[in-house]
Amino acid sequence: MNNAIINFPEPQNEPVKAYLAGSPEREALDAELNRQFNTEVEIPVIIGGKEIYTGDTGKVVCPHDHKHVLATYHKAGEKEVEMAIEAAMEAHKIWSKTPWTTRAAIALKMAELLATKYRPVLNAATMLGQSKNIYQAEIDSACETIDFFRFNVHFASKIYGMQPKNGVGNINHTEFRPLEGFVLAVTPFNFTSIASNLCMTPVLMGNVCLWKPSTTATLSNYYLMKLYKEAGLPDGVINFLPGSGAMIGKVATSSKYFSGIHFTGSTTTFNSLWRQAGENLGKYIGYPRIVGETGGKDFIFVHPSADDVKAVATAAFCGAFEFQGQKCSAASRMYVPKSLWPEVLEWIKKFASEVKMGGVMDPHNFINAVIDEASWDNINSYLDYAEKSSDAEIVVGGKRDKTVGYFVEPTVIVTTNPHFKTMEEEIFAPVLTVYPYDDDKVDETVELCDTTSPYGLTGAVFGKDRLAVEKISDDLRYAAGNFYINDKPTGAVVGNQPFGGARASGTDDKAGGEFNLIRWVIPRVVKETLVSPTDYRYSYMK
Numbered sequence: 001m002n003n004a005i006i007n008f009p010e011p012q013n014e015p016v017k018a019y020l021a022g023s024p025e026r027e028a029l030d031a032e033l034n035r036q037f038n039t040e041v042e043i044p045v046i047i048g049g050k051e052i053y054t055g056d057t058g059k060v061v062c063p064h065d066h067k068h069v070l071a072t073y074h075k076a077g078e079k080e081v082e083m084a085i086e087a088a089m090e091a092h093k094i095w096s097k098t099p100w101t102t103r104a105a106i107a108l109k110m111a112e113l114l115a116t117k118y119r120p121v122l123n124a125a126t127m128l129g130q131s132k133n134i135y136q137a138e139i140d141s142a143c144e145t146i147d148f149f150r151f152n153v154h155f156a157s158k159i160y161g162m163q164p165k166n167g168v169g170n171i172n173h174t175e176f177r178p179l180e181g182f183v184l185a186v187t188p189f190n191f192t193s194i195a196s197n198l199c200m201t202p203v204l205m206g207n208v209c210l211w212k213p214s215t216t217a218t219l220s221n222y223y224l225m226k227l228y229k230e231a232g233l234p235d236g237v238i239n240f241l242p243g244s245g246a247m248i249g250k251v252a253t254s255s256k257y258f259s260g261i262h263f264t265g266s267t268t269t270f271n272s273l274w275r276q277a278g279e280n281l282g283k284y285i286g287y288p289r290i291v292g293e294t295g296g297k298d299f300i301f302v303h304p305s306a307d308d309v310k311a312v313a314t315a316a317f318c319g320a321f322e323f324q325g326q327k328c329s330a331a332s333r334m335y336v337p338k339s340l341w342p343e344v345l346e347w348i349k350k351f352a353s354e355v356k357m358g359g360v361m362d363p364h365n366f367i368n369a370v371i372d373e374a375s376w377d378n379i380n381s382y383l384d385y386a387e388k389s390s391d392a393e394i395v396v397g398g399k400r401d402k403t404v405g406y407f408v409e410p411t412v413i414v415t416t417n418p419h420f421k422t423m424e425e426e427i428f429a430p431v432l433t434v435y436p437y438d439d440d441k442v443d444e445t446v447e448l449c450d451t452t453s454p455y456g457l458t459g460a461v462f463g464k465d466r467l468a469v470e471k472i473s474d475d476l477r478y479a480a481g482n483f484y485i486n487d488k489p490t491g492a493v494v495g496n497q498p499f500g501g502a503r504a505s506g507t508d509d510k511a512g513g514e515f516n517l518i519r520w521v522i523p524r525v526v527k528e529t530l531v532s533p534t535d536y537r538y539s540y541m542k
């Protein structure tokens with residue numbers, strides 16, 4: 001029996017590779033892109049390690065070339081969800097008792113495999129299936145996913161080391177038990193890393209999982225399953241269930257063994273899952289852990305003292321338009337003093353005139369496609385609305401076309417109405433709405449920024465006057481769970497900026513930090529008395 005106390009010191013973040021033409025990483029990626037583009041994969045349901053082809057299928061296409069089919073996936077039905085619960089509970093018997101250092105070794109092996117052999121595989125699948133350019137794929141499906149594996153092992157070691165003190169004549173310890181049933185991981189399309197992390201964080205802490213991947217990210221998520229298997233994750237610990245979220249959610253939350261949900265996606269979906277769990281509360285072995293990160297209406301607030309206007313415009317451009325604005329943290333509303341707005345707009349126009357939009361195979365394209373037709377139609381309806389409104393004007397971009405791929409130009413709407421629809425509602429698109437405000441109305445505009453949307457995910461303030469910035473930061477303390485000073489509101493890095501928001505943006509359990517791991521354990525405290533007393537009387541009675 002291994003009795004070593006193994007140290008897992010804080011790791012370094014995985015370096016982002018440059019992918020310069022002719023570099024080994026670029027050649028490996030190009031070869032893999034070609035392979036995946038020319039292969040139609042058949043993706044099964046995976047339960048207890050067994051591949052199941054249900055015959056009820058859907059297609060995975062390239063969002064930027066939607067006639068091109070990348071994969072056919074088989075959908076789980078109610079029967080498969082029940083089978084997955086059984087397989088997970090069978091795996092629970094072993095996995096929940098597996099030494100945590102063994103679980104850590106498997107997670108660290110996943111990191112090493114992804115840093116090497118699987119790097120081009122996951123990056124290519126994320127590029128083709130989710131329409132990310134090389135850089136956006138590299139920071140997500142490679143670096144962030146690797147960071148989650150490595151940092152979570154370090155965080156777990158800190159948690160397991162959090163032990164109570166001993167009393168006189170007794171020894172105490174805390175056993176961080178995994179939850180008694182299974183965790184349902186329901187994952188979004190926009191980050192392969194989040195999809196991986198929502199399963200692997202509970203799993204690292206000894207839990208078993210039912211995984212409902214996002215339909216539009218099924219290809220990269222399937223390759224994650226292959227990576228997990230190769231790293232030695234036992235069968236049944238994660239059960240892969242593509243299919244209808246509503247059905248899978250309903251069956252899973254009806255099970256006695258439902259012990260938690262790890263969710264990222266829209267607020268509406270999370271609310272419906274929470275409601276279902278609430279309705280079934282009496283059935284469960286224990287109170288389920290409900291952890292969810294949801295929508296955002298993320299802002300940039302520019303103070304009149306912000307003198308580096310180009311930096312403001314760069315933050316707005318990258319924060320709003322990278323990955324087509326489909327980051328939960330993407331800037332989608334901006335408050336700019338009227339004195340600065342003309343110059344900020346000039347810079348944004350210049351950047352927009354320089355960037356190219358198109359498929360992911362051409363490395364010159366900064367902008368790719370939005371995820372699917374439903375999303376494109378939704379964005380289109382917002383832009384139609386803006387075009388017809390008297391209190392708003394599209395001043396940059398605005399063109400959209402779904403003939404070949406689901407393309408929307410980086411778009412800036414300027415409005416005179418701080419409550420204009422696109423200042424308030426999440427669109428999840430490359431659309432930034434700007435409200436230029438009177439320079440002498442900073443406090444009133446900060447108040448507007450705080451109260452305009454129900455969300456509280458990310459926000460940024462720009463300004464040179466550090467005391468003014470401090471006041472704005474204080475006034476907006478509940479408006480964002482991740483707050484940035486003189487930076488864009490996107491790009492959180494594991495271990496550096498643990499991520500999540502409150503209000504309608506979620507439970508703020510901070511992925512990429514140790515708080516999240518604690519949600520997946522139910523601690524048991526054990527006191528051992530060395531010599532048990534044999535006299536019931538208090539000493540003064542003697």
Ligand code: NAD
Nearest residue numbers: 187188189213214245246249265266269293294295296328
């Ligand atoms: P979504 O809510 O449409 O889907 C998320 C997942 O839920 C998918 O797997 C989907 O199939 C499933 N689902 C859909 N309906 C369901 C139902 N009725 N019951 C159970 N599951 C169901 O979200 P999305 O479009 O994949 O992602 C975009 C959203 O995610 C945005 O709102 C964005 O802000 C949010 N997001 C938040 C964070 C964060 O950290 N706060 C990170 C990424 C994305």
